[in-house]
Amino acid sequence: MSGRRWLGTMIRARQAEEDVAVQNLADARRTATLAAQRLAREAGRVDALAQPDSESVRAFHASAAARQAAAATLSAARHRLLTAQDRVGCAETELTAAARARRTVEKMHERDAAASTRAALTAAQQELDEIGISRHTARQEATR
Numbered sequence: 001m002s003g004r005r006w007l008g009t010m011i012r013a014r015q016a017e018e019d020v021a022v023q024n025l026a027d028a029r030r031t032a033t034l035a036a037q038r039l040a041r042e043a044g045r046v047d048a049l050a051q052p053d054s055e056s057v058r059a060f061h062a063s064a065a066a067r068q069a070a071a072a073t074l075s076a077a078r079h080r081l082l083t084a085q086d087r088v089g090c091a092e093t094e095l096t097a098a099a100r101a102r103r104t105v106e107k108m109h110e111r112d113a114a115a116s117t118r119a120a121l122t123a124a125q126q127e128l129d130e131i132g133i134s135r136h137t138a139r140q141e142a143t144r
Contacts, residue, residue, distance in 0.1 A: 007105060014101050014102035014105050017102070018098040018101075020098075024094065024095075025088070025092060028088040029091075034084075035083075039078055039081050042074040045073075045074075046074050
């Protein structure tokens with residue numbers, strides 16, 4: 001397979017990888033946004049719960065259990081947000097690597113195209129030089 005053919009295929013493959021990385025990054029960012037919204041909701045819920053100041057022991061324990069459950073939910077939401085932010089960082093790294101790989105193959109393709117153009121121009125110039133030399137030689141022989 002010639003260089004031009006496989007480089008074009010490689011560019012398309014690298015572009016597809018980059019497109020997947022872009023989609024993964026968008027998904028990670030969307031997940032992080034949803035996690036941040038959920039964290040804000042849970043924080044508001046915890047703040048809205050009143051301090052247990054009930055007169056009965058049962059009401060006090062129920063109120064304390066509700067606050068503890070809300071705090072646990074808030075902690076889980078915070079953990080989901082941190083995980084989502086890590087995923088965004090990884091997706092950005094993957095996108096950068098995919099873009100770099102695609103650009104590397106594009107540069108190789110550009111160099112190959114430039115080399116082919118140079119070779120074609122050199123061959124054409126050689127052919128013109130040979131035609132010029134043969135005409136000059138023919139004229140020299142005709143004048144003798």
